[in-house]
Ligand SMILES: Nc1ncnc2c1ncn2[C@@H]1O[C@H](COP(=O)(O)OP(=O)(O)OP(=O)(O)O)[C@@H](O)[C@H]1O
Ligand SMILES: NCC(=O)N[C@@H]1O[C@H](COP(=O)([O-])[O-])[C@@H](O)[C@H]1O
């Protein structure tokens with residue numbers, strides 16, 4: 001079989017027994033499911049992350065431990081393994097190094113431009129709102145408390161303040177008074193990633209719901225998964241469900257905007273495009289040029305799931321048809337303290353909730369260390385309605401307990 005990328009990159013070092021060699025930049029729970037999909041399709045996987053034993057490393061052919069923000073280490077790993085594809089799995093990567101590697105002929109998924117623009121909220125927000133004309137909340141950027149206060153004149157109160165470089169809600173808070181704007185700015189700077197003390201000050205959207213629209217840029221065009229609804233707490237997701245109920249007009253508006261931005265970013269792969277739904281408006285929030293955490297529900301709700309879709313799109317393989325299995329949900333299992341000595345209890349109880357028409361499943365990520373609020377696993381469920389599926393997934397997640405030993 002001849003894949004479209006053969007001969008297009010400078011590598012071509014893959015052993016013929018493998019379909020392709022993929023290097024994962026970031027190796028958490030999302031990377032692990034991607035690596036499993038890649039292994040099933042006969043690919044070779046090199047997993048990279050900042051710590052040994054990261055989830056995707058546990059199923060990969062090889063691994064490398066370094067900070068993805070260290071461009072020299074990233075280049076050394078690429079030159080050592082000569083992958084057909086560099087697959088970013090987290091946001092915080094030395095994207096200048098990625099762009100340089102791409103310029104030299106290495107294949108970055110979906111494109112170095114997508115990784116570069118989405119790593120920083122200012123990049124993707126300005127691209128979406130100012131270059132492409134997508135509907136977004138009002139926003140301003142600020143680099144000091146005073147600039148943050150000035151931004152409030154434009155966006156109003158309450159407002160949401162986030163470091164331009166962060167994910168999973170880290171450093172994010174909502175301010176309702178000018179005093180809170182000052183403390184929200186300080187909080188964002190304290191918890192930001194990278195070395196750019198800069199925040200986005202956003203209009204607070206009173207949304208009816210929020211969705212992730214998984215959008216696949218494949219060889220034969222753009223495909224959409226049924227929309228995923230989700231609930232967030234402290235900027236991080238707690239439950240997600242599919243399909244999210246949307247009016248045809250809102251779904252069409254979301255799909256149109258998602259297709260616009262994905263096509264403008266270029267390259268092939270799956271994108272998680274986030275929208276707030278307010279009345280009849282789909283307001284673009286942000287996007288991941290890779291599988292999305294709320295999309296873990298697709299591990300039970302559809303085939304191919306989001307990880308398989310990403311892989312197939314990258315390899316230039318067919319992605320359709322995308323078959324829905326029925327209303328489904330995911331619910332997260334979080335740690336509540338820092339520990340390296342812990343064990344999971346209640347797995348039997350969680351899986352015993354599974355019945356023929358309402359299956360339940362679990363993913364335990366195998367992270368070697370807990371932290372307060374760190375996601376350690378996820379429960380998955382299918383049922384007659386998304387409401388029932390969410391309730392069942394939450395029961396299963398609650399049945400799993402993390403027991404900590406004294407350290
Ligand atoms: N302008 C806003 N108005 C109202 N709620 C908001 C706003 N911005 C963010 N939120 C809430 O905070 C959540 C997290 O925000 P956002 O997606 O921007 O952060 P993140 O750190 O990139 O999270 P992740 O990496 O998990 O996607 C949103 O899903 C939403 O629930
Ligand atoms: N919203 C982004 C997201 O969910 N990313 C996922 O979390 C991992 C980091 O987890 P950790 O912080 O527990 O190491 C990442 O590697 C990715 O799989």
Ligand SMILES: [Mg+2]
Pocket residue numbers: 274286
């Ligand atoms: Mg988000």
